Amino acid sequence: MSGFTVGLAIIGGLVLAGLVAWNAWTTRRNTPRQPDVPTTVLATVPLEPQERSEPVLHPEPDEDLAPLPQPERKPRLDALIDVLAAIAIDTLVTGEAAMAALPTTRRAGSKPFAIEGRNDASGEWETPRANQRYAAFQAGVQLANRNGALNDIEFSEFVMKTQAFADAINGAPEFPEMRDEVGRARELDQFASTHDAQLSFTLRARQAAWSPGYVQQHASRQGFVAGAIPGRMVLPATQPGQPAVLGLSFSTQAALSEDPAHSAIRDLTLSLDVPQVSRIEQPFVRMRDTAIALAAAMDGMITDDDGRVIPVEALDRIGADLEHLYDTLEARDLSAGSPQARRLFS
Template sequence: MSTLQWALIGVGLALLVGVWAYHRWQARRWMPRRQRAAVASADTDGADGEAGTGDAQRQEPHLDVPAPAAARPAVAPALLSERLDVIVPLVLERPVTAEAVLQALPGTRRIGSKPFFVEGLPDDAADEAAWEALTPGRRYQQLRVGLQLANRAGPLNEIEFSEFAQRLQHWAEHLQAAVDCPDMMAVVQRARALDAFAAAHDAQLTFTLRARRAAWNPGYVMQHAARLGFVPGSLPGRMVLPASRPGGAPLLVLQFETQAALADDPSLAVLREVRLTLDVTHVPQDEEPYSRLCTLADRLADAMDGWVTDDTGQVLAAEAFDRIGGELGVLYDALRERGFEAGSPDARRLFSG
């Protein structure tokens, strides 16, 4: 054979080897990662001359670890209250799952300005009073729906109740349940009476700290507040004194102008005043929130060279602090007698919204 023929044969063999190598690379590129690692290991062993056909088929070892036992889902306690909600039971033909109920509910859990809640009695409950918030993975033999009678937006009105009754009837049909709504006017009268009580016993105390001479800036205020235990809040220009109990409302709120907090250069923003607020009905009396309010207001005023004043700019004297403290004692007693002790879940729901 001539030299040209041998050269053409060589080129053809080179092309065949190239095509084979390309397809092998493509196959390994799209191979699952775990299988790719096993093939690579087999190739390496074969190159070392230490593995035969059986080694080329070797796979990663499988660890037979027993799966952990299924944990019981965390259960949220009941929230509905006879004092605060109109509660309507749903009589079910058969037990239902939490998932089926939640799927039937709308995305928003409010009707007008009032929140509503759904609770269930578990299928395996031994106590007829063992109501709980719906928990995925659980089955329920009974359901009840509650709509809040009043909050800071006012009492439940006729329009809100009518919408609630219509939605409730729709949910009942979807779940094949029977429902009997109470008389609308009786519910609305309850709501108005509760709202009247709430309006007479709501209290949010605010002390204003005003600069005596030099103005402040946000960084200066936040530095002094942080030394007293305040931490940044969720909104610009807001700091909170955290509760000592998990899940509790902030004991106090410190607030200043949002525009100053969002300024391009906060060090140049000018603050002449900041506000310290206590939402009385949201904080338990045994936390002594009013005493803390007075103490921290004085300490901040001293540290920043300011005055403690009321909303009108009048400097608060010691007699004013004592008078307010006495009025708060009467308020705490009235809330406790009505079943809305300050800081309790019912009180926080009633005085919100």
């Protein structure tokens, strides 16, 4: 064999070796990162009457994750954010009679509608219950929410529903002036629109994509637990019954994949609904620290929705702006996380 042939063979071997190495590197780069040890399994919530069963992620028996907080009881009607109509009655009304007279829907247009009774025994306002008696009633419709301000049509629907309930229990309603309440609704809606804030950061993989298990493992180390929707995790509040502090979401399709180990996730979203979470939870500080920790642990980068990298200094400036927003909400008696704020900003 001539020296020229040997040289070609060596070059060919080097090229082949290079191609093999390149293919191996490409395969490794495109293979989603896997968790160190499997930590979760996909399960299905048992079907309850009139409820849809959805798959959720549950921890293995040896995993000690905090349970999701239970929803708290709905807050009472409040003159700050509701139109109120008093309903006078001549005699006590049983809870059973009041419940039978309640309208079939709890909305007037896009606004929550409710009727409460003053319990004759406790003197407290509450949603009518069986085996109780009530000395008075009041109806209310919310002035504004994220769908906008209460309008004339919604106010008229509120009046009709209230009147029908009052007629059924032999009560006499007293309604405020529509013009005044619609004007108050517009003013409140303007304030809410100006002071609403829903923040989100995107965490993007720098190189290799992530598998669902990899995301779940790192998120659980930051205190997140599985949510009710596939591809969503939440950071529970420190106080029972309060809404989650933060949300973390990724591809639902990847979460539901028959082969999740090979489902590639290249980005996930960390979110905070500012008016919904109490200031004492320090939600933005926890959001910032979580984003930084996940980016470091998962070889990711923090970006905005357009893919621009967000430096740590910019995160600090956002936190300072939020402090002013918290002060403004508190001055209006709509502190973030309060029942009134949570209803208004919903």
